[in-house]
Amino acid sequence: MINVTYIQPDGSETTVTAQPGDSVMQTALNNNIDGIIAECGGSMACATCHVYVEGEWADQTGARMDGEEDMLDCAMSEMKDTSRLSCQIKLTEALDGLRVHIPEEQA
Amino acid sequence: MTLIEGHRPLTPDPSIPVLDIDPYSDEILLDPAPYHAALRDAGPLVYIPRYSVLAVGRYDETRKTFSDHENFVSSRGIGLNDFKLEKPWRPPSIILEVDPPDHTKTRKVMSKALSPKIVRTLMNDFTAAAEVLVDRLLEKSEIEGVVDLAEAFPTTVFPAAVGMKDVNARHLVDYGAIVFNAVGPDNDLRRRAMERAPEVGGWITAACARDRLTDDGLGALVYSAADAGEISHEEAAMLVRSFLSAGVDTTVTGIGNALWCLSQNPDQWEVLKANTLLIRPCFEEVLRYTSPVHTFLRTANLDAEIAGYPVPEGAKIMCALGAANMDPAKWHDPEAFRVDRKPVGHMAFGAGIHGCVGQNIARGELEAVLSVMARKVARIEPAGEAVWRPNNAIHALDRLPLKLIPN
Ligand code: HEM
Numbered sequence A: 001m002i003n004v005t006y007i008q009p010d011g012s013e014t015t016v017t018a019q020p021g022d023s024v025m026q027t028a029l030n031n032n033i034d035g036i037i038a039e040c041g042g043s044m045a046c047a048t049c050h051v052y053v054e055g056e057w058a059d060q061t062g063a064r065m066d067g068e069e070d071m072l073d074c075a076m077s078e079m080k081d082t083s084r085l086s087c088q089i090k091l092t093e094a095l096d097g098l099r100v101h102i103p104e105e106q107a
Numbered sequence B: 001m002t003l004i005e006g007h008r009p010l011t012p013d014p015s016i017p018v019l020d021i022d023p024y025s026d027e028i029l030l031d032p033a034p035y036h037a038a039l040r041d042a043g044p045l046v047y048i049p050r051y052s053v054l055a056v057g058r059y060d061e062t063r064k065t066f067s068d069h070e071n072f073v074s075s076r077g078i079g080l081n082d083f084k085l086e087k088p089w090r091p092p093s094i095i096l097e098v099d100p101p102d103h104t105k106t107r108k109v110m111s112k113a114l115s116p117k118i119v120r121t122l123m124n125d126f127t128a129a130a131e132v133l134v135d136r137l138l139e140k141s142e143i144e145g146v147v148d149l150a151e152a153f154p155t156t157v158f159p160a161a162v163g164m165k166d167v168n169a170r171h172l173v174d175y176g177a178i179v180f181n182a183v184g185p186d187n188d189l190r191r192r193a194m195e196r197a198p199e200v201g202g203w204i205t206a207a208c209a210r211d212r213l214t215d216d217g218l219g220a221l222v223y224s225a226a227d228a229g230e231i232s233h234e235e236a237a238m239l240v241r242s243f244l245s246a247g248v249d250t251t252v253t254g255i256g257n258a259l260w261c262l263s264q265n266p267d268q269w270e271v272l273k274a275n276t277l278l279i280r281p282c283f284e285e286v287l288r289y290t291s292p293v294h295t296f297l298r299t300a301n302l303d304a305e306i307a308g309y310p311v312p313e314g315a316k317i318m319c320a321l322g323a324a325n326m327d328p329a330k331w332h333d334p335e336a337f338r339v340d341r342k343p344v345g346h347m348a349f350g351a352g353i354h355g356c357v358g359q360n361i362a363r364g365e366l367e368a369v370l371s372v373m374a375r376k377v378a379r380i381e382p383a384g385e386a387v388w389r390p391n392n393a394i395h396a397l398d399r400l401p402l403k404l405i406p407n
């Protein structure tokens, strides 16, 4: 089982169960998590699926994809070292327990 | 070997269901819904003997096939012709009709030039142009939605955004229609497009030259990537050509189809006027509901499989985006047009590495038009029959008589 926790800007948390192979973005949509808009549906064209990966999880989620940084640079909220496009993080058992923060502004 | 529509004839596995129709007949292009249903019902993968091609129309298989760039390539053409076997009618696009790693390089340049950040800088111009246009149209008792609004808006704002010094609105709209008819079979539509191609294509190529562009538009951004050594100057001209092939007729269709949806569903116009946060989601629903690009193809570059059926190297696969966008297995009550549906994952912009790189511009144009209209227009009423215009890849209106009732 893979659990993912989404943390809203106000600190409230929602933990949901993900299907392996789904992205962090798709999992958010499947569970009606606020603040993940994902207008482009995962084509890395919109930057409305921006998240901050919490603490040590950044090692597990790996490096940004080719072209991801340019798109993150277009996000409405500040790009930080921990910024990722959630459509580009594929969930595996190794990511069970993953915690991601949703930015203040998404679109 | 004799080719069929420029590709190798296919002997399909006998277990693949057969659909004996012509998906490029006027009848189907004008009213694709029954064909789309038949395609989905026939199976996850279907053989169409008329053109010796395979086809997918169910959501899952369409999405998977269309975005599987390793097995199903774009470099052999996204129409019926196999570029490996037959010379294409124009030099292929260096973004749409290539595979990685060539694609990766040009895609990066284009996605920077068309990024959400850049589009935000264009929004004031888009909104100002929409105000002028809508005010003018509100003075008329009746409008023809296709020419007066759907064509008028993009042909005003898009060449300006690109920084074109030469503007010929007719050529800009028609070039897209030619390019899109060219992906079909050798039918009347394609033949007529090919007759006009030398004139319109010649004008387009000339208009893409650096000295025909201002130094502060999207075109200049692409040429500056060439100055920086990311691409060559010839490639920059080709990418500007891609703006013009893919960026005008498509948004014209998007606006026309949006007006059609909203004139046919006055209750949804009310919902939109009451909640302008739904303007962007409304356009997504227009895209799902009308699929401006109804079909593009892929070519199997290796022996592959779809839904467990064998697909031999060289096979052309029609991906009916319009059918996937109406698949009841994916969408609840697909025949209902609902501005609050938020159909994330629709196929109207494609999916995967070739997913529309201009989608932010398209959304920006539609947001400008629809938000100005939501402020100023009480009702959008049909004033006669809407007529569709057959095209081998685009599902667009030919005529849309409307009455715009001011607030
Ligand atoms: C409603 C409007 C639009 C629709 C429905 C649309 C649809 C599509 C689709 C379905 C694809 C995928 C093609 C494939 O995978 O084979 C695509 C790609 C593309 N679109 Fe759009 N498009 C629209 C607007 C635009 C605009 C405004 C531009 C330019 C500013 C543009 C430029 C492109 C380019 C260059 C590609 C190729 C991307 C690549 O291969 O990586 N499109 N579009």
Ligand code: FES
Pocket: A025, A038, A039, A040, A041, A042, A043, A044, A045, A046, A047, A048, A049, A071, A085, A086, A087, A088
């Ligand atoms: S969903 Fe658009 S970039 Fe991730």
